[in-house]
Amino acid sequence: MGIVGSVLLLATEAAEAESPGGFGLNFNILETNIINLAILIGVLFYFGRKVISNTLSERRSNIETAIREAEERAKEAAAQLSDAQQKLTQAQAEAQQIRKAAEENARSVREAILARAAEEVERMKETAARDLDTERERAFAELRQRVVAMALQKAESELRSGIGDDAQQRLIDSSIALLGGNT
Structure with a gap:
């Protein structure tokens, strides 16, 4: 018989001792509770000590394992954060370099375009000036030809009508003046 059986036997004997006629209930709370608690604590201590000790350990x-794993994960996270921050810093530096290079490239392209535009404007001015000079010379040559032709026509008509020496001299002088000579 085990401890539980012994406890029941003691409780039964105690009850029989108080009531001689058989089984009875002991209503004295202090006696029954103290005995019951002592027995229960003893049983729990005897059997539960190993179970509780094993469960607690x-x-x-x-x-402890969870704490170690959490600490390792925290270290890994800190290392990853450090790496990510370093990569971010590098990426920002590279972005800054790319931006500076792009600005420099844009500046040089703009200057090259402005230089080409200035050269083109200058070339166009020179071409326009040459064309103007050519047109002016052509216009003067055409005008001279017309003046000469008109002078010749007038001279021929004067010759046919019989001009005098002083009229011929005036005609020659005016023709020469028209052609740009001096009299």
Whole structure:
């Protein structure tokens, strides 16, 4: 018979001792509770000590393992954060370099375009000036030809009508003046 059986036997004997006629209930709370609690604590202490000790030690080791794993994950996260921050810093530096290079490239392209435009404008001015000079010379040559032709026509008509020496001299002088000579 085990401890539980012994406890029941003691409780039964105690009840029989108080009531001689058989089984009875002991209503004295202090006597019954103290005995019951002592027995219960003794049983729990005897049987539960190993179970509770094993459960607590297992729980402690689980907690320690969880703490170690959390610390390792925290270290890994800190290392990853450091790497990410370093990569971000590098990326920002590279972006700054790319931006500076793009600005420099844009500046040089703009200057090249402005230089080409200035050269083109200058070339167009020179071409326009040459064309103007050519047109002016052509216009003067055409005008001279017309003046000469008109002078010749007038001279011929004067010759046919019989002009005098002083009229011929005036005609020659005016023709020469028209052609740009001096009299």
